[in-house]
Amino acid sequence: MKKAPLAFLMLVAFAASAVHAQSTPSDDSSSAGSGGWNGSGELGFASSRGNSRSENLNAKLGLTQENELWKNNFFLNGLRSRGEVTVVDSNGNTLNRFSTTANRYDGGASVGYKLDPRSYIVGAARYEHDDFGANRWQGTVSLGYGYIALKNRRTELSFELGPGYKRYRPADELQDVGGVTVPVRQASVGEGVARGLVNYKYRLTDNTAFEDTLLAEAGSKNKYYQNDAGLSVSMTKKMALKLGFQVRYNSDTQPGTKSTDTLTTTNLVYNF
Template sequence: MFDKHGTPQIRKPQVAIEAAPQAPHWSGGGEFGYASAKGNSNTESLNGKLDFKYSQGLWKHSANVTALRSSSEYMRIDDDGSVHSGSNTTANRYALGINSGYSMDERGTLNATYRQEKDDFGSFSRQRSLAFSYGNRVVDGDRVQLDLQFGPGYRRAYDTVQQRMEASVIGRGLADFRVGLTDNTEVVNKLLVESGKYNTFAQNDLGVSVTMNSHLALKAGWQARHNSDVEADDKRTDTLTTMNVVYRFK
């Protein structure tokens, strides 16, 4: 090519500019709740949760730890009239969950999930499961999101009544639903189901959180846990209601 004066012009080759890779990002937080009653009966209850998320490129990793412990005091009057008091632990449960997901496209992910639980008062005192699943965000609005996961896995659980370790292939499903009611109020409902030969375990967590500032929020929660394989005198479903203070970082 020539300019208006007839001088030859050399065209510079165009170099494609690649998008910068996404920088690693950490986020997470914790919530804590404590209740104490004193008087004719003395009870204490403590629950907490920590969760962390890490993302880099097409990978997203998350981990959470939950704990529940409660105790109550009792008084016993013997035949000779003497009074004795003591304390009984009525709940003692700890759980760990880990998930790694690879983004296939804008909505689809491939996931590997590990769950471990210890419950001193449950029909299954120890549970461990590993599952692989496909996940998809089927609803992705400004205020409403719904994520679904489903896939096969393997679980080992210790039956406290039969005093034996049970292992089987399981099917795992997860539904995570979020609704932003206002700019500072959110409703979250997460349903987890693991179904195998020996037991079907389901846990539903419903929470309403109100953000006070960029880090602190108040959260009311209701949890229902279901095991299909229990003794005749035991209830299949346990529930837990909490009111916690939440701290988050982004």
């Protein structure tokens, strides 16, 4: 847990450099007022299936910037739930208790400097903490190349690829000590990884849009993949409803822990 504040301070500093980038002069009059920045916040109900099964609340915050020189991104997400769980006490009695069943938060930022209208150099950082996941925490930094393959009024497709470094601590391992099952803290692990990101956006109608983002952080010891798909329907210029589906895969898990988690969300979105 001591590593979490440090990781978030690094992310804030990383994001601050992205915000500073908007002060760079640009001839694009359409982004003159905001430096090309826009954002959205989400809040809603979620149903998760995998290492945890619960009904819960989730919140998301995202900021993006794109102009002639920069393509930047910053995000914060949180998921927490409490629900009924079945436990067995020391006397062998089965009890139902109300307990935390999901507790996860993550944040990240990327700063992209454009070489031309389509290609850019990108530095990225991401940190995640999950009390019920395959890894208790994981953090990744990377430097790579990005390419905007397609961008028009209706469709956008971009790719990012490059080397990075990942450090993580696997979830506690349950061991039998004197006839009692106790959690044993695992040592943190570090390794080089290849980071890849594919982002696709498609506007079906004037008020309906689909977005899919695939993230891969693959190393020799651990491979992590995450796909986020979302369908949003605008009610007003600022407000929208969004249905999201997330799949997360971790190749290295402790016995009794699943490699794949899914998360389904129905959120109210505010765009700014």
